[in-house]
Every structure is written in structure tokens, then in C-alpha cells.
Amino acid sequence: MMQKIQKFGGAMFTPVLLFAFAGTVIGVGTLFTTETIMGSLAAPDSFWYQCWNVVLQGGWTVFNQLPLLFVVGLPIGMAKKQNARCAMEALVLYLAFHYFLSTMLAQWGTFFGVDFAQEVGGTSGLTMIANIKTLDMGMIGALLISGIVIYLHNRYFDTELPEWLGTFSGSTFIFMIGFFVMIPVAVLAAFIWPKVQLGMAAFQGFIKNAGAFGVWVFVFLERILIPFGLHHILYSPFWYDNVVVQGGLYSYWANNLPEIAASTASLRSLVPEAGFSSTGFSKIFGVPGIALAFYVTAKPEKRKKILGLLIPITLTSIFCGVTEPIEFTFLFVAPWLFGVHALLAATLSTVMYLAGIVGIHAGGVIEMASLNWIPLMGNHWKEYLLMLVIGLVFTGIWFVVFKFLIEKFDVKTPGREDDEDIKFRSKAEYREKKNAKNGESKAEFIKLILEGLGGKDNIVDVTNCATRLRVNVKDETLCKDDTYFKSIGAHGCSVNGKSFQVIIGLKVPQVREDFENLLNSENEALV
Template sequence: MKSFSSIEWKSSAKNSWEMFKKGCGNIMPTLSKLSKAFLLPIALLPIAGVFLGVGSAIASNSVDGTFGYFFGSLLNKMGDVCFGNLPVLFCISVALAYTKDSGIAAITAVVGFLVMNGMQAALLHTQQADYSSIFVTIDGKKGYHQLYSLIEGTENKFEIKWDTLDFNLQDITGYFTKNNDLYTPVNSNRELIDAAGSVYYSLLWINKIPNGLITSNIGVNSLNTGVFAGIFVGAIAAKCYNKFHQTQLPSAISFFSGTKLVPIVTFVAVIPLSFIFMFIWPYVGMGLAAFGSASGDLPGGLDSFIYEIAERSLVPFGLHHVFYAPLWWTNAGGSIAEAFNRYDLAGLEVGSAKYNEYVKIQTEFVNIWIGNHVGTAVSWGLVTIGDDGKITNIFTDHTQAFLTIKTNISNQFPELWKSMGDQTMAYSVIAKINILNFTDLEALGLNIGRFQSGKFGFMLLGLPMAGLAMWLNVPKENRKEVMGIYFSAAFTCFLTGITEPIEYTFLFLAPWLFYGVHMPLAAISFLFAGLFKTHVSMTVSGGFIDYIVFGVIPYFGSKAMSAKSAFAILGVSAAMAPAYFFGFYFAVKYGNVMVPGRDGSSNVQLATKADYKASKGLNVDGSKIEDGKTSKASAKDAVEEARIQKATKIIEFLGGEANIVDVDACASRLRLTVKDGSLVDKDGIISLGGATGALIRGTNVQVVYGGEQEAIKPRMIKILDEQRKAKK
């Protein structure tokens, strides 16, 4: 047997490592585009969230039928409908991201999404029990103590088969079907139902699919896949477009050539995808729901702490949107239906430890819920109000009251009942705050906001104080010159939660600052936010605007959460301020990090050509500025000229037109795909000004601009088109 020498082993290991690096280099552009795709619908959420939050506050504090009520409901629904249709928005966005913003691909994605869900609707049906297997309970309030078999009667009514005891139909308190000694409730249509009266569904060979896993996707009753199915359909639509939009068919069917062929191919291509989801999603969905519940059982905000370590570590690569999407918008982040169903008493032995534990939780929930929603409790028959306006009677059977609340929510407010994901649930609760609020669900172990509210701790004061600490490390003679850079970035972070200008200032100078100081402190912020159960949601980032909309307004407007939930986050933020300040001050000082201005140069950003000529009293075209002023047209031309020249230089520093494969942008970065990453001059790009850093991973290049990338991208595309046409 031939031995494997150390030289051969080292050669093999080296080749394996090179293959691994090449694979990672190929994956990065794909994931980068996916992350960018997520930003398109996310960009819609801030305005939708503001409308939803403000509308809910107005409606909940107005009398039904008044102008304020209808106006608030109008704003509320305008925002709510965006969150209710996130799957199709993600579907369209993914298709656009992978096809250079093709409208044909977007339409095709919608077609594919409809076809996939339509197939599921055709095969989805409720489960019905045979008459021969149906039983009844008598005086069910005392438990399932006596069962009697039934036979089919006339006019769809049940006729009792008399047994040892006599009773009338009105004595029946419940209908059940028996299967393997397990009794499941059924309704008058013989449909299997859960304890809340919601029907179970069957799909192919899979039975007893919970009602929470079924929803209406743009009018089609199908599996509640969250954003997952939309992402896959969008990817298929993009693939079909890229491959077939220029296909020429034989003359007999040439009408269907090119872009007309794309939706036809996609129509067929989503068929296997639909079956895949039908085969596995009921199991995956129930598994994700179990994960969402189990992660919430971790002690002391540990789930929030672990989440932020993973999320923040992906920020430098622009992949954090991919990570948090399932936790924000699918049942991996929790489910309202699952929060209720996990305390179902069905199948538990009366008097057992678990039975008593669940009854105690149900009692606590009912007491909290009635205290928060007296008006709704009266309309649901759980309490009565005397002439003096005080509660005169409270429903004493808390288990039955819990079931009543659960049944009414699932039947009357299906969108609230079926909402899943940390952010989706938060917005659904805000939309129906008179039915359910954050403290109600807290009693059921559902800590909404656990994957969101921790950001306020380090975005309101933490990172701004880090900016102050870096500025104080700049020599005194240079501080005045660079003050605007630091303080504008700090204020932007505080107001809007946009962290890139500060984060990338130290990330590319000293990555250990990001991973060794910033990431641990951010995770601690999440830990305490989760520990204090701060249910403050957000749009994208945890700035002051989001705090007002999702913390202050819900608290003062409709008491959606407790004072601790609304304001503890300010305490966390106050604690993060000195932690970030001293952590960054000493790390920058003793780590000798050359933050902008500390290297002895006050010129930390290069001027544009327009700035230079303006200082000489000239317009961009070289003509003299009359009366010391430039016309609006000249000023506009000057700005455009500077942008074009900057875009041209960026192309040069990327290795020229021949090395550039794709140009794209997201909220804060210019995202590029090149043929050879070694040809990219990162320092040259940064020297042009405006960029706080650049990242090169294989063929994927990201340049952080903050907002300027939206102006650079279209000009680069235009210049590249002109350069390529000139070569033909």
C-alpha cells in the first residue's frame, strides 16, 4: 500500500484550501445580491411602520364611528397591508436583484408565486371525521368523563344511540372523534378542530396541519411559508429570465420568443418547487414553530444575546439581512398561534403537574388580559359592568375564559392569530392593540421584540459615544477640522439608527475593534433588552425616530406595553454610553488606531473637481464665475461632471471595464462583481473621497458610501455601456 508523504499531504491540503477560498469567493456575490434584494422591501417598512403605529394610536383613542377612528384605521391599514404581503414583495425583489432590475422578471415572479400557491390551494382541504367515529361529551365543563357513540341521522343532525343513561341533545357539550385512543374535537360539519375551534387541514398525505400554518397569500389560501417561498420563486423567475429572455423559437411559434417565453417557462418551473414545499413545509413549519418557542425559553435574555453575536458578525460582509429575515418574518422567531396552543390542556391528565402548571399560566393570562381589555372582555361575555362603571362579575372559570379568548381571536382576527416572526407579530399586535397587547403575550412566554429592541441600546447612545471617543483621540489641533465628520455620523446614528459611517470608520482600520469591542457590547445590549422584556419594535434600525413610533406612541397612545418595556431601553442605552466611550477611547489610544484626523492630517476627505474649480472662481467648463456666483445650471453641471469623473475613476481602480462583471448597490454600499479581485485598487477608490471603507472577497467588492452609492451606480452603468459600445 502506497504511503501518503508529508509533501503530498501538504500539497493536497493547499489545493483543498485554494478550492475552498475559490468557492467562498463565488458564493459571496450570490449572497451579497440576496442581501441587497432583502433591502428593497425593507426600505418600504419604515414608512409603513410609521403609518401603522400612528394609525393604531389614533384609532384606539377615538370613539368608534368618529372621524378620528376612521382616519386612524385608514393609516393603520395602509401600513398593515405592506406587512401582510411581505412574501410577494420579497419574491419580486429577489427577481429584480438577480436580473439587473428587469420589470419582466418582476411580473414573472408574481406569476410564479400565484401558480405555486394555487397548486397548494387545489390540494389543501379540511379533515372530516366519519360519523361512526364521532363521540360526544355530556356536561363538558366537568371534563371528558362520559363518552357516547353517535350514528348518522337525517338532515345532517346527530341522533343519539341510547346507552346506560338518558339525555337530550342540548346536554351535549362537545363532539369528538376517536383515533388510536386519542380524542380530537370536531365541529358541526364533522371537521377536525383544535381547542380554539380552528379547523385542521390536510395536504396530500399529511394530516392535522395546524390552522396557523395556513394563510391567505394575495388572496390564495395556502401554506404560510413566510418569506421563504417568495425568495425561492423570485430566484427561479430570475434564473428563467437570465437564461431565456433572448431565446429565439422556431418561426411557427416565434410569437412566444424572448421575454414572452420567460413567464411560460417559470409557470412550469415552479411546479416541482410547489410540490417540494407541500412535501416538507408542514414538518419544517412545525419545527420552526417549536424552535421559536424553545428559543424563547432560554433564561435571562440569552436568546437575544446569541442572536446579536451572529447578526453583528455578519454586518461587515453585508449578509446580516439574510440572517435575521427568518427570525423577523417567519415562525422561527415565534408565533402567536403557537404561544396559545402550547398551553392546550387536551390530552393532559386532570390534576397532573403539567395540567396544573398550564391552568396556572392560563389563569395568569386571563387576569392580565381582562385588566388590559375590559371593553372587549364585556363584549365577549367574560365580565359585566355595573351602573357605576365598575366590574361586577368576572368569569370564574379561567380555563374556559382562556379558550373563549383563544377561539375569538383565531376566528375573528385570523391575521393577528396567524402572524409569526418577531417583527411581524409586533406590527400585528400594534394593529390590533385593543384585542391583544405585548404584556398579554408576555404571560404566555412570548417576548416580542427580543430580536429587535436591543439595537436601541447601542444605536441611540453607544455608537455615538464611540464616535466621541475616537474624536477625542484626534490631536487637539485637528479636532475642529474633523468635528463635522464625527458628529454628523453620531447624530445620524442617534436619529435614524444608520451605523455604517461610524462602524466602518474603525472596521477597516482595525477589525479587532469591531469584533473585540463593538460586537460584544452590542450583544450585551441585546442581553439586557431581552432580560427586561423591552417590546419596542423597529423598522430597520433602532434610532430615535423608531423609538418614538414603536415605543413612546404605543405606550402613551394605547398602553400597548408596560412602562418597564417602553423605557427600560433608555436605561440600557444609558449604560451602553459609558461602556462604548471608555471601551473605544482606550482601545483607540493604546491600540494606536489611526482614526481619521489622528494621523496628523486634517484633510480626511478629498475635494471634488467641482469644489477645486469653485475655489479658483471658475465653473467646471473653465469659464469665470460672474459676480462671484455660479448659475443654477452651472452648479448642476458641476455636480454632474464631478460624479461622472468619480464614477470613471472608480471603474479604473476596479481594473477597468473588462474586469467588471456587475454593478449594484444597497442601502449603504456599492456592490460589485469583478473577474479578478487582485486587480482592484482599494486604496485608490477610498482616495476619491466619500467612502469609509472597502471590502474585497474573491470576486465580490463592496465599497461603503452611506448614501452616495445610489448616485454612483447609474453613472457607472452608463459609462460602462459607452465604453463597451466603443470597443465593438
Template sequence: MSVKTSQKITLWEFFQSLGKTFMLPVALLSFCGIMMGIGSSLSSRDVITLLPFLGNPVLQLLFTWMSKVGSFAFSFLPVMFCIAIPLGLARENKGVAAFSGFVGYAVMNLAINFWLTAKGILPTTDISILKANNIQNILGIQSIDTGILGAVMAGIIVFALHERFHTIRLPDALAFFGGTRFVPIITLLTLGVFGLIIPLVWPFFATGITGLGRIINSAGDFGPMIFGTGERLLLPFGLHHILVALIRFTDAGGTLDVCGHSVSGALTIFQAQLSCPDTRGFAESATRFLSQGKMPAFLGGLPGAALAMYHCARPENRHKIKGLLISGVVACVVGGTTEPLEFLFLFVAPALYVVHALLTGLGFSIMAILGVTIGNTDGNIIDFVVFGMLHGLATKWYMVPLAAALWFSAYYAIFRFAITRFNIKTPGRDSEQTSQVEKTLSGAIGKSGYNVPAILAALGGADNIISLDNCITRLRLSVKDMSQVNGDALKALRAIGVVQLNQHSLQVVIGPQVQSVKDEMDMLMNSVQA
């Protein structure tokens, strides 16, 4: 939906929106990782020895194809970020913004290549010179490997240029180059100059990121706990993507030589090792920040919390909340999406959420101490099977069920004690609220499974909404008048949580079906305005 009125966003809102744009390439990266994981594991000698029928040439060609296709996201991750950022941030003409993102990233690297050539560093094939200057082939261009951070910087610049110039009007003689056509033109010129600056300032950025990585790594086995706890604490504010991207894709998550190439970032290292035929096992220094750390809390802890909330509900209400809790557990265990469960207690018991964040972080450290090496991004049962079990006992996947069982018991005991001792109003403990939900659910239900017209009314109607977007589990809105938003009605309409960021910005936590809810609301608003 396009923005109806111009509204200046705060720095907080900008970083939230920036973090949201990371999810498009990261989602593809996660899926590609699964393809690479299945392809590489089922073509390994150990698995073929165990299951000889997998050695069939046709099957091996299929597995090799899966690994090759899955390597796409790893090979082109920075350019995907540079395209996704202006695409996600732009309010209008998103296609032009995305096209300009590609133009900007390519031109930036061409300008860096020009600078390196002018300085006499290029052309060369000397491995020592290339390594000393951190030079890699990027889109077929020899350039300084600025990684994800360089792509993010370029993407933000492209977005700013797009917002400033996509409606520019030029004199009649130059009118052909005006409007949206001017955006890639000004992008080419601006990023061409920016690329000349990169070689001068990049060493300072690299030093800062490397220093951050040293701080995290100097904490030893406590480092993963800092990361895991920080990610959970930032999640309610929508800022966790920034921290996650920093660890997954920059030097802060470590640097390692894989198949003759220097690779930075925990997830990038893992995916490089996954696609490298010479790799035997995965680097513990990288996987300790990845899926394995989430598994104690995601596969054991949060299901334990859900069971505690079920047992603490009023007996007459348990059947009414069973579906809500089961769907949350499935989303968590199978999809790695935790917000449907976390937002059931975040707002009614923030202290309990802090305990959950600490226990999640502790899970990261315990997995690292036990020497588990299971990578990827989601921490769900799919990651456990594909990147743990299928890669043999070397990953120490058998430690995960033990840790998950321990976390299940701990969460269940802590949540049941806290809910009953402090009378926390988790689902089913308020009989009046439950009956209200029941009445609400009897209304019009769309394909999303939600009463979208009622949700729109609770938001103040179509005229109250300035902009509408969504991330993985939340509607992200800007509204004209926050007083017209009825938070209680939204919760009665099965919204898991309502987060008011300032007098205009609002987030409504829906869950895994948020995209369908957003699409239905878009159609409804367009029909109202027609």
C-alpha cells in the same frame, strides 16, 4: 448596469446578493410600520384622553387611513419577496423577472390548493382542519401558509429559470413564445409542479425552523444577545439580512395567535398586533428581537464611539473630521444606518468591532430583561418616538434613554482607551492621510457630494467594471482585474471601507448617499462607452 461578460458567481456572492434583494420589501415594510404605528397610536383611547383634540372625526379618519394603507406590506409581504428576489438578482430584463415572480408565487399556491383539494382536505371552513394543516387565504387562494421561506424558495427558482431561458430561441412555428415571453411560461409550468411537492416536504422545513426557534428561545434572555451579536458580525460580509429575515419572518422568531390568526416571525407578529384593534400592548417574545435591542448601541454607544474618535484625533485635524463623524452619528441616530461609523474602525481595529458586536447583543438582552416592548426594524429615534413614546408607558420607553446613556459612557471609555493604548489609526490620527483627503475633496464634486470620476478611476475605469449595483450603504461590483483597484485612493475619496471578497468581487462602503454615487457612476460609464 448590465453585465458585460458572463461570470459564474460563488455561493458566497449569491447569498450576499440574495440578502440585498430583501431590502426592497423590508424598506417598504419599515415605512408601512411607521404609518401603522402613528395611525394606531394616535387613534388609541389613551392618547385621545391625553390629547382630546385628536378625537376630531376628520383626524381619526386620517389616522385610520394611515393604519389601513400601512397594513399593505404586512398583508402582502410574501408575494413582495417573491417579486423582489428575481427583480434584484436578474442581470437583464428585470421587469420580466419581477412579473414572473408574481406568476410563480400565485401558481405555486394554486397548485398547493389543487393538492389539498385532491386529498379531500379542501374545501372546508372548519377552523380546526385549517389550523391543523396551516391553511390560510393567500392572494384569495386557500393554501398552505409557507410564509417568507416559501416565497424565497419560489423567488430563487424564478430567478434561475429567468437566467436560463430569457434568451431562448424556439423554432419558427413557436417563435412568438420565445425570448423573454418564455420566462413566465416556464415559470408557470415549473412552479405548478413545485406547488405539488410543497405539501409533501413542507412539514420537514417547518420542523427545522421550529427547532431553530426553540434553540433560540431556550436560551432565554441570552437568545436576543446571540441574535444581536450575530447580526453585527455578519454585517461586514453582507450576510446579516439572511439571519434577520429568518428571525423576523419565520417560526424561528416565534409564533403567536393575533386576532384569530396564527402569525410567525418577530416583525410579522409585531405588525399584526399593531394593526389588530383588540391588541393591548405588544408581545415581549417578539419585540426582544426588534428595534428596542438596537437602541442602546445606536442611540448611545456609537455616538459615544464617535466622540472618542474625535477626542483621539490630532488637535489640528479635529475640525477636518468633525463633519464625517457628525454625519455618521446623524445617519445612525435618525436613520438607523450604522455602517458609516462602524467602518471607521472595522478595518483598523477588528477586535474593537467584535467588542461592539458583543455590546450590541448585550443591548438586546438588557432591553428584554427590562421588559421594554418597542418594535419595528431600525432602532433609531423615529422608532423610539413612534413605537415607544406614542404607545404610552406600557412600552417602558423610559428605560431606553437610561440604557443609551450607560452605553454611551461604556463605548466612549472603551474606544478612547483602545485607540490611545494601541495607537489605532481612526480618522484624524494620521496627519498625512488627512491632508490627502483634503486635497482629494478639492476635485470635481457631483450632486452626490462625491468625486465620482475619481472614484471610477480608482476602480480601474469603466472598462474594468463588469457589473455595478448597490445596497443601502455599499457599491457592489464585479471587476475584471482587482489589481487595477486602488483601495487607498478610494478611501481618500471618502469611501468608508473597501471589502475585497475574491479576485473579482468588491464592495466599496460609501454611506447613505450610495444610490446617488451609483447613479452618477452609471451615467458616467454610459457616456464613456457611448
């Protein structure tokens, strides 16, 4: 079950990879179309405004079509075969589901307790999906339908039909089955989802009233679940669905940027719910403190060597918001130290919230700048100056706490190992060691990963998230340990039963593709 949950969490991350660029476009577009910042140049009737508005509206593509993206994104990670065909099947059947649901509500809405005559949006519980007026089931509905289609695809795609029915095989067969499955699913949705919406509204009220304590619990859980690969499942409904605000925090914040930019009121008073997207403060303020503690506590003769490791992974965290490389440097040698990190991260986010600083602060500097600092600096620069002061104070706290604990308990963080081989090596270092061409080195790296996972016959399935290659194996005793994966150039390996997560870095999509190509190769000499 844990393997399936982890695989689901990794698959959900596929559409999220698009958010960084989309958020940047929206942030820059909002900046250049906000009259309070740009003055008369950004007047709605100006050519400047109209040109940038074209760019801005294009940037909304991702956030305005989130359900569709999750529908087609889930099969990429979870379909066992023919992922592209499964994505097409999921999209078609998702649209069929909403056509069924829309027609039922238009004809018998009062029977289901739905006033289908209302305008979409607001508290109506209705929305438009691909020009279909339907119930607003958000990401949950998209994942539900996509999950059903993935099940049908994995089970029936290879069904052999009589030759005279051959034209109905493959994707057509899945569409045929799914078409009739979607009818009762739509009936159940019409009965159940309006009641779910009432429950979600009540939960939304509870979360809002939890205030700072709610923020602390949310951020702590988001950090502490990272080793299990379950943090995506925790934050996704908050950020991309209707748990705290309509449409999710990312979409809601971006939609209201012009009003927020024009207001001089505190950010928390404007959008208090945005405290739940503050998981990124530890990425830009906490990680430098950890890295500095690693450097200071390292053996003097090893400091120069680990500096080459710490600089790139720290910058990756600060600018891109990807923390796994540095967090996994101490997670395996001292899991309790990771717990301390999660406690500090939750405390920092809570202090920021109490100071009135909220917003889309889930990623790194690039995301924060585009969705917060650049468009809002005009009227909120004092809050961001306070944010910097608080953050730097916590950088010092992280450094002092980690330095004390590392030295007190002799934690074998990078540079303190007794065994020279128990260390992190970057992929670049590995390639240099091999003194091979880039293509040859990459192929060798993939082969060594496969060897470390017990070979081709030991692999059950493969997915990935932002930085990790997630592999389920048949026999975990055939696999190598964390030290092996570090020695070949990976950042390490997290193991949970038969589930192995090889820490690769931001190039993991290409590594996964090459890994799957190697698995599918018929040339045994490559294995």
C-alpha cells in the same frame, strides 16, 4: 459562493427599504386610533377614528403583502438582464405555484397530511396570498420560487426561437418553462413544507426558551456579520418570517400594538420574542460613544476637521439606524475593535431584555418612536425612561472602552493617521474640492468609482444594499485599495476576494443607477 451569498443578501434588502415609511404610518395611525391614549376622540364610531383608520390600513400594505414584495424584489438585485421583466415573471409564476398548491391540497389534502378545511392563520399552517388559500410558506417560499424564476430568466431569456414562434420568446418563454416547473415544485412543497412547519415550531420553542442568552447570541451575530454583508440573511427570517412568531416580529408587533398600548404589564411579559429585534440600541447609544472616543483621541489640530465627518454619520446612525459609515471608519484599520463593538452591542441588548424592555428596536430613533415610544408611552413611559438611563450608561462604557483601546494600541482611527490622505472625506467635501457643478461632480464621482474597480471590462455585476455599492470583479488586482475610495469621496471599501463593497451612504440607489448607466454606455469616452 461568498459573492453569490452577498449578492443575495443585498437583493433581499430591496423590499426592506419600504419598511421605514410603512412603520412610521402604522405607528402614527396606531397612536391616533388607540382609545387608551386619545380618549373618546378615538372611539371606533368617531369620525376621527374612521379617518385615521383609513390611513392605518393603507400603512399595512407593505407588511400584509410581504411575500409578494420579496418575490418581485429579489429579481431587481439578482437578474442579470431585463430586471423589470424578471420581476413580472416571478410574480406570475409565484401565483401559478400557489394555484397549483391550493388545488392539490383542496383535492388531496389528507394524503399530504394537511387539513385544508381549517381556517387560515393560527396553527393551521395556512394563509391567503392574493386571495389564494394555500400553505403559509412565508418569505422562504417567496424567495424559493423567485430564485427558481431568476435562474430560468438568466439562462433562457435570450433563447432564440424560430421566427414562426417569435411571439413565445422572452418573458413568454420563461413563463412557459416556469409553468411546468412549478407543478413538481408544488408537489414537493405539499409533501415537505408541513413537516418544515413542525420543525419551525420546535425551533421557535427553543428560541423562546433560550431567553437572554438567545438575545445575546442573535445580536452579536447580527453585528459581526455586517462586514460580510450577511446580516440581512440572519435577521430576515426572525423579523419578517415565522421563526419566532407568526408573520414575523415586525408584523406581529404592529398587529398587537393596541393591546400592548392598553396593557400596564411589562413589555417583555407581553411579547418576549421581541427581544430579537433589539439590534438598534447600539445604533442610538453605542455610536455616539464611539464618535466621542474618535474625537477625543484625534490629534488636536485635526479635531475640527473630523467633527465635520462625525456629526452627520452619527446622526445618520441615531435617527436612521444606518451604521455602516461610522463602523467602516475603524473596521479596516482594526477589525478586532469591531469585534469589541459587537460584544458591547449584544451585551446592551441583553441588559435591555433583562430589564423588561423589548419591542421593534432594530432601526434608529424614527422607527423606534413610531413603533414603540409614541403609541406606547402612555402606559410604558417608565420602561422607556429606564431604557434611556441604561442606554446613556452604555454610551459612557463605549466611550471609555474605545478611548482606552485606541490609545493603548495606537489605532489609526480618523484624526490619528500619520498619512494625511488616509482619512474619510464626505462626498460634499469631495465636491467642494473639485469646485464643480453638482451634476458634473456626480458624474466624476461615478467615473472614479469605476476607475477604482478596474474599469468597465473588469465588472461582473452590480447590486446595492442600504449604504453599499456591491460589485463583483473579474480581477481584483486591477482594483484600488480602501484609501483610494476614501480619497474620492466614498466612505471606504470592503474587500472579500473578488467582491468589493464601496461604502456610499443613503444615496447608494442613485449611485448604482448612474454606475449601471455608465457601464451600459456605448460611448467609450465616458469610461
